[in-house]
Structures are given as structure tokens and as C-alpha cells.
Amino acid sequence: MSPLIEVRGLQYRYEDGTAALNGIDFRLNPGESVALLGPNGSGKTTFALHLNGLLRGEGSIQICGLTVEKQNLPAIRRKLGIVFQDSDSQLFMPTVVEDVAFGLLNLGMDSAAALVKARAALETVGMSAAESKAPYHLSAGEKKRVAIAGVLAMEPEILVLDEPTTFLDPPGHISLAELLSQLPQAKILVTHDSRLAAALCNRAVFFERGQIAAEGPVETIIARFGWDVAWERSKLRS
């Protein structure tokens, strides 16, 4: 079975010359969900932004058999959808339905077909009622669902979610996890939330200083790096 994502020797430096990614090798197989764990600034998001060519480093990246290079970007951006951390930056259109249809119109779809697909995507995330609302009037959880709908509408094969629970309250975490677990796409989940990672993913990759420090089953990686918020074991308790 050919992998959905195949990354070899990816390197990237910021404008000021500091290394952000230092030789990343990564594979994602069909039907798989992988958590990217690691401290802030370890390169998780930078890595994710390479997958659809928003950042360009050295090394090779293949998405569904297509090399990430200029002429393949439209096809790749259709196959791999990214849900960004800050929904306000992702929902830039005046109304919810226009935002969800944004990607479809860019694919060259006519308005009527785009509207049908956008509504279907809103239905999937349970946000049909908000169709003509302005994004500003939505709660954080609702914004996140609409942002996911905007990506789902394009029918990607891979979903990349960057810190999807950042602005959500605890019930929001649970309902988002339920929604995500029902989506059939292969997923890459960039997160600090070890419980979300454990609930949704079978495999985890741990980033440290722009390198992959370890990878393996989610529980093993979480335990090895103490990535569960282990109050029970901490000294603060006594």
C-alpha cells in the first residue's frame, strides 16, 4: 500500500538562519491518524505548513504520490486540508456559508454546486443553522466546526489539524473529539492535548528542536515524555 504522505530529509531555516526543521522523515499510511507532540517551537506547525507547500524547505515531500512543487500545489491543496489554530484567521469571509464555499469556488465549481456542497459540509459538522451568520457572532467551538467544514467541503483525503482545542472549553473538547472521530479521513493532529491525541490517534511522533525525537504508539510516547499532565505524580500534590 503506497503511503499518503512520504517525507524524506526535510530541512528548513527561518529567515534569520536558525534551523527550524532538521532532517525530518515521516510517513502517513491510508486510514491512519498520527499525533504530532512536542514542546512549543519544536517545529510541529512549521512541519505541517510544508505539507501543502505553504513553506518550502529542502528535502522531498510526496502527497498521494504527487511531489510538492509549484505545478502540483492546486491538486495537493485539494487532497490535504489544513485546519489552522486560530479560527478567526481561517474564517475571513463575511458569512459562514460563503466561507465554507470559498475553497470550492477556487476549485472552479459553479455557485449552485458550491452552495450544495457547502451546505452538506455544514450539515456534517452540525452547523447548518449558522449558515448566514457572520463568523464574528459564533462561539469558539462553532468557529472551529465551521473552519473544519470549510476544509471538508473540498473532500480532502488527509486532514491536518493544528491545535484544534486551543480556545475551547472542556465540553467543547469532548464534542470536537466526537466529531473528529467520525470523520473518515486520515489525520495529522498537532496538539498539546494528550487525551485528545490518545482518543483520536494510533500513532504519535514527538518533535524536539526541529527533529523527530521518537515515534510509536500514542500511549508509549506520551508516557515516555511525561506528556500527560501528571498531577498525581507531581510534587505539587503533597
Place this chain on the structure above:
Amino acid sequence: MHIPDGFLATPVWATLDAAAAPAVVYLTRRAQRSLEENKVPLLGVLGAFVFAAQMINFPVGPGTTGHLVGGALLAFTLGPAPASVVMAAILAIQALVFQDGGILALGANITNMAVLGVLAGYLPFHIWGGTKWRKLSLFAGGALSVLVSACLALAELLVSGVKMPPSVLSVSLALFTVSAILEGAITLAVMQALERVQPKTVHYPQPNRSPILAGVALTAVLLATVGVLFAAGGPDGIEKLLNLHPASLDANFLRQASTGILGLVLIYGACLVIGRVAGRHRSL
């Protein structure tokens, strides 16, 4: 100073609408060419920034605060044409959504603040921004942008036949000068902070200067100053202004002037209060 509808004489607003439209189209094209690809979100979000910046108060004196107007700051960070486009978009949104400034008077307001104000503010920076007088140019640019916009607005009102006693006129000019100095000081302080926080957003003028832009800006500055003098009621008004030398400071004039100042102070205070109240209502 956003001129509402109803204040300008028809020939004045019609001419300025006719002048502003092609200017905006030209500056829009220029802005599209001068920026890289992420221009719509950048200009839109920075427009929102200028709008929101009015909420951050700068202490001026006991109990008094001022805020940034922003035209010059945008010109220093985005370049003059994109800054004009952002200011024009702000004025249009203010006129449509907040009824702040008129629709027929939009051409006048855009000419004053988005076109000539921004270009005049950019002028000192354009000339001295790359030299050792950079700080001075940042201050002068901020000050000039506000001074030019205000003088133009005043000139247009006077041309439209709004009568103004010379005492009020001189007090207004003094107030304009104060707000100009304040804008210069805020612009300079923010630019210096910005050079520390986010150096990549700050422009340093390049040697290849556009003489057309500098020429237009310089003309704007001259027009604004001369315009006010002319507009002050033709030869009659100019004569009155020239008569303001110390010899004519008789008791009558002093009384007139002090009434004028008192009136303006009262109105200014009332506007502050109304502005606060309206500001609270606006965000219901």
C-alpha cells in the same frame, strides 16, 4: 475631521468627488502593483488596526487623552499608495456604517485625509527618512498629515460659504497645530517601538525616488496652506488675517477672541462628552 453631508456647497463636493474617484482608482492600481500577493488581507487587517488604534489612549495632559489618526504611520509601513487605499476604505466604511462623514462629502474626505493627507505625511519621510534626520521626518510626517487634512477641510468649508470670524479661525489653526504635534509625537513613538518589535514592517526609503509622488505631495502641502488663506473669504478674509498684527489688538478684538476661545473650549468639551456617550452606544 469628517465632513458630513450638507456642509459643502454643491460645486465643492461635486468637484472633489470627481477628483477623488480617479485618484482612488490610480492609487488602488498602484497599491496592487507595489505589494506582494497577500495584499488584501494585509491592507484590510491594518485598516482594522487603525480603526481599533483609536481605542488606545495617549495621555496628553491631566485628564486629557489623544489617539492616533494613522495615515502617516500606514504610509511609513506600507508605502504611500497602499496607505491611501486603506485610509479610503476606512473613510468609506465610516461613512456607510457609522454615518461618520457624508456620502456626497466622501470625495472631499478622501481627498483631504486619504489622498493629500497621506501623501503630505509621506513627503518628509520620503526626503529625509533614509538620512540622519529620520526621527524628525517621522515626527514631521505625522504632524503634516493631520495639519494638511484639517486645513483642507477648513478651506473647503470656508469656500462653501460657512462663515467664521477671524478669531475662531486663528483658534482653529492653533488647535490643528496642537493635534498635528500630537499625531507627530504618537507616530514617532509608535514607529520607534515598531522598529524594536517588528523591524521587518518598517520602511526605509530607497534612493530611487518617484519625483511625481513627491511633487504631488509638495503641491498638497502648499495648496492646503494657501487654500485656507484664500478661502477665508477672498481678499476680505486675507485682509482680516493680515490685520492680526499686534497694533490691532484693541479691546474689542480681545473680547471677540476670548469669547471665541471660550466658545470653542465649551464645544470641545461637549463634543468629548457626546463622543464618549456615542462611543458607548456604538458598541451596544
Place this chain on the structure above:
Amino acid sequence: MHRLAPERWARGSSPLHRRDPRAKVVALLVFLIALATAHRGLPQFALGLFVLLVAALLWARVPVWGALVRAGIVLPFSAVFAVVSWMAGDAARGVPLAIKSYLSALAVLLLISTTPLPILLRGLESMGAPHFLLDVGQFLYRYFFVISDEAQRMNGAAAARGASARQWRLGGQRFQAAAGALAVLFARSYARAEDIHRAMLARGFEGRFLALSGVRFQRIDLLFTAVASLAPLALRIAVERALA
């Protein structure tokens, strides 16, 4: 929260809400020009226009009192010039200034209370306004709320650090602090614009915003344009004839 009342009103439904934005823009311009150029019989004409606007507000089910108060935003400006004119010995001039500016603001408010801004901007685009400028305006309006929330949080944080009456002595420091806050707000806005651009590219943006639904000018819009434009003109002719 910052919910703008007119934005809420604009999401209502009435025959006036359903009219094509271009029809309403044309009617507004005719109204404003008829008002701006009026001299003779202005009080009577203005009264007629006021009745027209109030009728339209009622028809559109926009809260009349709220709209009348909001349009008062122009009155301080008019008051300044009324006083200035009075000081210049032209006391009568202040009245037409106040009347014209107030009615103009009320007419614009009627437009924005019955037309959501994005639809209005699309209408303006099809009337020939530069789409780049309108796109900037649309983003400005979208992010105004987001950025002003950030500004308010920063202001709140500054207040929490202790702003009091005696602080005017520390004016210089506070001035620098405010400048620093603005610079940070600017940098954040700049970074947000970059994030937005990435999100746009990630969903296949190729440089041009495509509209989901175009505005359609129907026969009833034509009828509306005709009636709404003729009303103020007919009123003005009637007033001027009666006075002649």
C-alpha cells in the same frame, strides 16, 4: 459585545431589505443630491423628507427611535458650526446645516440598516467601484471586531496595572507604554494578515475573490428605484411650486 445595531437590523426581512443594493444606492444618491442642492423652502422640504424616511424605517421594521438617535451622531459637528456661524453674524446658517446633515445621515442609516455590508459592497462592485478597494473594505469590516477586541484587552491590561489620577505625572512613561502597546497591536495585526493569507492559499486561492451568489436586479427593483428616486424630487418640486 460590539454588536452594531444597524448590522442586526440589516439581517431583518422586509420588502426594503429584499431590494437589490444598487436600487437602494441609486435612490439614496438621488435623495442626498435633492437635499444638498435645496435652498428655497428647506424647512418644509426637510419635513417632507423626514416623514418619508420615518415611513421607510417603519416599512423596513427598523426601530425608529433607535435610528433617529443614531443619526444624531452628526449633530455635535453641526452644533459647532451653528455657533461659529452665529459668532460670524450669520445666525440663520446653522439651521440648514443641521437639517441637511441630520437627514443625510438618517438616509444613509436607512440604507445600511436594510442592506448587510457585504451585499452592499458587492452591489457597489457591480456599479464600477474598484474591487480591490471593496475587498479591503470587507476585510477591514470583518477584522475590525477581532482587532478591537485585542485593543480593548490591551487597554484593560494597562488599566489593571494601575491607571489613576496622579499618573499624569508619569505622562511620559505612559505615553511610551501606549506607543509600545500600539506597536505590539500592529505587529499582531501584521502576523494575523499573514495567517489569513496562508489560510486562503491552503484552500486554493488564486488571487481573485469569487462570489457565491451574484445580486440580481429584478423588475420590482426597477420599479422601486423609480418610485424611491421620484418621491424626493416630486416633493421638492411641490414645495418650490407652493412657495412660488
